[in-house]
Amino acid sequence: xxxxxxxxxxxxxxxxxxxxxxxxxxxxxxxxxxxxxxxxxxxxxxxxxxxxxxxxxxxxxxxxxxxxxxxxxxxxxxxxxxxxxxxxxxxxxxxxxxxxxxxxxxxxxxxxxxxxxxxxxxxxxxxxxxxxxxxxxxxxxxxxxxxxxxxxxxxxxxxxxxxxxxxxxxxxxxxxxxxxxxxxxxxxxxxxxxxxxxxxxxxxxxxxxxxxxxxxxxxxxxxxxxxxxxxxxxxxxxxxxxxxxxxxxxxxxxxxxxxxxxxxxxxxxxxxxxxxxxxxxxxxxxxxxxxxxxxxxxxxxxxxxxxxxxxxxxxxxxxxxxxxxxxxxxxxxxxxxxxxxxxxxxxxxxxxxxxxxxxxxxxxxxxxxxxxxxxxxxxxxxxxxxxxxxxxxxxxxxxxxxxxxxxxxxxxxxxxxxxxxxxxxxxxxxxxxxxxxxxxxxxxxxxxxxxxxxxxxxxxxxxxxxxxxxxxxxxxxxxxxxxxxxxxxxxxxxxxxxxxxxxxxxxx
Amino acid sequence: xxxxxxxxxxxxxxxxxxxxxxxxxxxxxxxxxxxxxxxxxxxxxxxxxxxxxxxxxxxxxxxxxxxxxxxxxxxxxxxxxxxxxxxxxxxxxxxxxxxxxxxxxxxxxxxxxxxxxxxxxxxxxxxxxxxxxxxxxxxxxxxxxxxxxxx
Numbered sequence: 095x096x097x098x099x100x101x102x103x104x105x106x107x108x109x110x111x112x113x114x115x116x117x118x119x120x121x122x123x124x125x126x127x128x129x130x131x132x133x134x135x136x137x138x139x140x141x142x143x144x145x146x147x148x149x150x151x152x153x154x155x156x157x158x159x160x161x162x163x164x165x166x167x168x169x170x171x172x173x174x175x176x177x178x179x180x181x182x183x184x185x186x187x188x189x190x191x192x193x194x195x196x197x198x199x200x201x202x203x204x205x206x207x208x209x210x211x212x213x214x215x216x217x218x219x220x221x222x223x224x225x226x227x228x229x230x231x232x233x234x235x236x237x238x239x240x241x242x243x244x245x246x247x248x249x250x251x252x253x254x255x256x257x258x259x260x261x262x263x264x265x266x267x268x269x270x271x272x273x274x275x276x277x278x279x280x281x282x283x284x285x286x287x288x289x290x291x292x293x294x295x296x297x298x299x300x301x302x303x304x305x306x307x308x309x310x311x312x313x314x315x316x317x318x319x320x321x322x323x324x325x326x327x328x329x330x331x332x333x334x335x336x337x338x339x340x341x342x343x344x345x346x347x348x349x350x351x352x353x354x355x356x357x358x359x360x361x362x363x364x365x366x367x368x369x370x371x372x373x374x375x376x377x378x379x380x381x382x383x384x385x386x387x388x389x390x391x392x393x394x395x396x397x398x399x400x401x402x403x404x405x406x407x408x409x410x411x412x413x414x415x416x417x418x419x420x421x422x423x424x425x426x427x428x429x430x431x432x433x434x435x436x437x438x439x440x441x442x443x444x445x446x447x448x449x450x451x452x453x454x455x456x457x458x459x460x461x462x463x464x465x466x467x468x469x470x471x472x473x474x475x476x477x478x479x480x481x482x483x484x485x486x487x488x489x490x491x492x493x494x495x496x497x498x499x500x501x502x503x504x505x506x507x508x509x510x511x512x513x514x515x516x517x518x519x520x521x522x523x524x525x526x527x528x529x530x531x532x533x534x535x536x537x538x539x540x541x542x543x544x545x546x547x548x549x550x551x552x553x554x555x556x557x558x559x560x561x562x563x564x565x566x567x568x569x570x571x572x573x574x575x576x577x578x579x580x581x582x583x584x585x586x587x588x589x590x591x592x593x594x595x596x597x598x599x600x601x602x
Numbered sequence: 603x604x605x606x607x608x609x610x611x612x613x614x615x616x617x618x619x620x621x622x623x624x625x626x627x628x629x630x631x632x633x634x635x636x637x638x639x640x641x642x643x644x645x646x647x648x649x650x651x652x653x654x655x656x657x658x659x660x661x662x663x664x665x666x667x668x669x670x671x672x673x674x675x676x677x678x679x680x681x682x683x684x685x686x687x688x689x690x691x692x693x694x695x696x697x698x699x700x701x702x703x704x705x706x707x708x709x710x711x712x713x714x715x716x717x718x719x720x721x722x723x724x725x726x727x728x729x730x731x732x733x734x735x736x737x738x739x740x741x742x743x744x745x746x747x748x749x750x751x752x753x
Contacts, residue, residue, distance in 0.1 A: 145743045256610075256662070258653045262617045265646040269624055272639040279635030284627055307682075314678040315670035317712040485709035489702045489728075492682060493735055496689075496698075501745045509686045517679050524666050525609040525616065543638040550637065 101451045105459060110153055114456060117154045118463045119471060121161025123478070126169050126177045127487070132162035132366075134309055136426040137302045138491060141498035148434040152453040155430060157460040159423055160212055160406050163366055164464050167204035167399055171197060180366030180405070183374035183398035190390035200395060202337040205468040207348070207396045210341070211403030212461025214352040215359070219407040219414075219454050222360075226415040227440045233416075235552065236563045239545030240572035242538040245418045247580040248361055249534045256526065257583045263527040267535020268542065270295050277540060278547040290507045298429040299499050299512045300536055304529040305422065306495050307516020313488050334469065341396055347377055351397040355404030360411050365421025366402035373401030407457045414438050414450065417541060422530045425537055606665045611657030617650030674712060681705055693750035698732045699725070 104110070117139075124135035139158050143151035166178035171188030184204060191200040233241065246268075250260025273284045274294025285291040341348070351373040358369040377397035378387045387394050409420025410427070417438035419425040428438070436442060442450045499512040519529040546563070553562030563569065624643050628636060685701035692700075703725050710716050739745040 141739075141745075142743070144745075256656075258610075258649060258656060259613055262613060262646065262649050262653060265642055265649060266617070266620060268642050269620075269639060269646060272642065276631075276635035279632050281631040281635040283629075283631070283635060283639050284624060286627060311675040311678060312670075314674045314709060315672055317670060317674065317709070483710070483713070485706050485713065488678065488709055489705040490731065492678075492685075492705070493698060493702060493732065496682075496686060497735060497739055497745070497747075500747070501739060501743065504746055506686060506690050506748065509689075510683075513679075513682050513686060520675070522613075522616070525607075525613045526662065526664065527613055527616075539642075546638050546641070547634055551634070 097447055097451060098455075101448055101455060104149075104448070105153075105452060105456055110150065110456070111459075113150060113154045114157045114460050114463050115467060117157025118161035118164075118460050118467045121158035121163075122165035122168070122464075122467060122471070124158075125162030125165025130309065130491075131178050131305070131422075132159055132166070132180065133301075133305045133423045133426065134491075135159070135162040136423050137298075137306050138494045138498065140298065140302070140426060140430070141494070141501045143430065144433075144501055148430075148436065149449050149452050151430055151434070152427070152449070153456040155427060156406075156453060156457040157463070159427070160403065160457060160460040160464060161467070162423075163402055163406055164204070164208040164212075164399075164468065166402075167208065168201070171200045171204060178366070180370050180402035181398065182367070183370045184395060184402075186374065186388055187391050187394040187398070190388065191395070194390055196332070196390065199332045199337060200390075201468070202332070202334050203341060203392055203395045204399045205465055206338055206341045207399035208403040208468075209461050209464050210348060211352060211355060211400035212406060212464065213458050214400070215356065215404040215407030216454060216458035216461065218352075218356045218359075218404065219410055219457075220451075222411050223414050223454075224443050226411060227443050230415050230439050232568065234566065235545040235548035236566060236569045237545070237572060239542050239549060239563060240569050240576060241416055241418065242542035242545065244572055244576045244579060245412075245538050246531075246535060246542075247576050249531050250580075257580070259526045260528070260531045263522070263529075263531035264535035264538075266527075267532040267537075268539035270300070270532070271536045271539025272543065277544050278551070290505075295511060295515070295536065296502060296508055297432070297536060298426070298502055299508045300515050301426055301429060301533055302495050302499055303512035303514070303516035304519040304533050306491065307513065308520040308523050308529055310488055310491055310495075311517075311520045313484055317484065340392060344393060344396060346380075347393055347396055348400055350376060350380070351401040352404050355401035356408045358401075359405040359408030359420050361420070365409055365423075366405040369405050370398040370402040373397040403461065407454065410454070414442055417537075419534060419537060422533065425533055428537060606663030608657050608661040609664045609666070610653055610660075610662050612666075614650045614653030614655075614657055617646055617653060621647035621650060671712065674709065677708060678705065681708075689748050689750070691750050693752040694747040695732060695736050696752045697750070698736075699729050702728045702732060 120139055121132070121135050124130050124138065125132060135158055136155055140155070143154050146154065163178060163180050166176055166181035167184045167188065169177035170181040170185035171192050174185050174189040176182045176185050188200045188204065191197065246261070246264040250257050250264050271294070274292055275282050282292050354373045354376060355369040358372060359365065374394050374397050377393050378384045381387065381393055405421060409424050412418040412420045413424045413428055415438060417428065419428055431438065436446055436449070495512065496509055499509045500506065502508060519532065522532070523529065549562040550559045553559035556562060564573070621643050624639070628640065681701055681704060685697060688697035688701065706724055706728065707716060707721055736747065740747050
């Protein structure tokens with residue numbers, strides 16, 4: 095309790111409060127731009143945190159993340175184009191509301207739901223992380239190897255496209271992660287005679303390249319960044335407090351959506367893009383008037399926006415305890431943690447407890463900050479965004495990515511690696527290999543390698559050292575989960591096919 | 603006949619080529635340093651073969667580089683490479699203003715015609731924008747941006 099009080103007090107410093115507000119505003123800007131994701135917001139704004147102390151850097155990025163997910167709702171409501179994939183379902187109800195002249199009402203609903211979701215995510219993180227971090231002590235090298243494999247299969251099966259393509263991207267990422275000095279053995283691999291590669295591929299450089307450049311190339315190809323906006327001048331009078339009352343009058347919907355958001359958030363690789371659709375579907379299924387969904391129903395908007403903001407803090411549960419990012423933006427947060435010498439696990443909650451709890455609570459404050467920022471600055475932000483032509487946006491983001499990659503180690507080679515990886519990522523995306531599994535493979539690769547090699551070393555007394563990987567009951571559970579997650583896309587496809595056949599038989 | 607490229611087959615072939623590339627660049631080093639990369643290459647090659655097989659059994663056909671003008675993406679990529687290489691020679695500020703201005707002009711042509719007066723006003727805006735970034739990074743964040751021949 096004393097730790098909490100101390101942590102909370104340090105967050106009340108004016109500089110931290112300013113950081114939270116500016117982080118939410120910056121995230122809101124990027125998130126509201128169609129095509130720019132929360133991951134991109136974090137990757138582009140990351141260099142500004144390099145010179146900050148760990149807590150301040152993490153507070154700023156947490157606020158950017160929260161603001162970006164919320165910002166996605168602006169574009170979804172006003173131009174029917176989700177600013178981020180986390181706001182797809184928001185567009186289903188928000189845009190029809192805007193067309194009816196209820197845009198401000200929809201923005202109020204999104205703001206309140208996002209704030210509630212954000213706070214709920216922080217509470218989940220505070221409750222779930224410490225026990226899971228304690229459980230992680232029981233994990234040996236073999237368990238960490240299987241956790242990495244589980245993360246990879248989950249990411250591959252949940253990411254866009256086919257499982258095989260996801261696995262292919264993940265394994266490529268894992269191989270890219272082995273470039274440079276071996277963590278055990280100490281010799282260099284895959285340097286291709288280039289001394290600069292001895293240090294390996296810097297994770298943040300790869301993140302910026304693989305997440306930002308494909309989107310930039312895409313914007314250049316399409317020749318646009320935003321679509322036609324709807325007019326919001328003909329507003330029907332609606333007060334913020336009346337909307338707050340209406341949102342709070344649906345506690346069942348809010349609680350259900352927050353729980354769905356948290357469950358999805360804990361699964362590595364899922365995140366807000368899946369949570370908002372699942373929560374929206376559930377809200378529709380349990381509604382007394384499901385036929386009205388799609389015409390501007392507040393329940394759907396509440397479900398989408400509360401669930402996607404739960405995932406911001408919620409997806410940090412596997413990240414802070416096991417080092418596995420729950421969603422792609424968390425990979426950037428992991429990069430910052432490692433940059434400051436902080437390793438996920440129980441130590442984050444004990445030795446670095448003040449920092450970790452400070453970061454977690456600051457995300458709750460960022461969720462609260464979304465209300466004034468969104469309500470007061472919303473219209474202004476919106477106008478700036480839609481007046482910025484795409485041909486200025488692409489070079490501006492390019493400049494930020496070049497500066498960000500350079501600032502990390504003051505190395506032009508890092509910038510070149512970023513551009514090469516980003517270009518390869520764009521080309522691979524054309525054949526269905528998405529950047530997210532590659533990046534997550536890169537992160538999980540080092541966890542898997544250390545677990546794999548240490549297990550083999552511990553199993554040298556066995557006739558087959560690899561058997562050490564299959565020895566413990568905890569490993570058996572993780573292997574079963576890995577196999578299940580790998581087989582899940584095929585099982586669900588088979589189930590759908592069988593269901594379809596039964597339905598067609600019944601009809602005939 | 604179905605239009606589009608068999609992306610399963612292409613992805614599998616790319617995976618196999620990458621596996622071969624990494625496999626042949628392996629050097630003779632200690633077992634503990636090489637065992638994991640070797641295992642991953644074998645796994646990637648196996649996934650690639652499965653992908654190729656799925657390309658024959660149930661091909662997923664997609665029009666590669668379908669929507670939009672991909673020449674713009676190509677030119678953007680080349681400009682980015684040239685920009686980064688020029689940074690070390692010419693200096694960060696000057697090379698950034700030139701590359702930024704070129705990109706704005708080139709990408710704007712996709713949407714509108716650009717007069718010389720407009721271009722001149724854009725260059726002024728760009729010089730200020732790059733200047734702000736330059737000052738933030740060099741003076742506030744103490745990043746030693748490359749100076750080159752100029753600044």
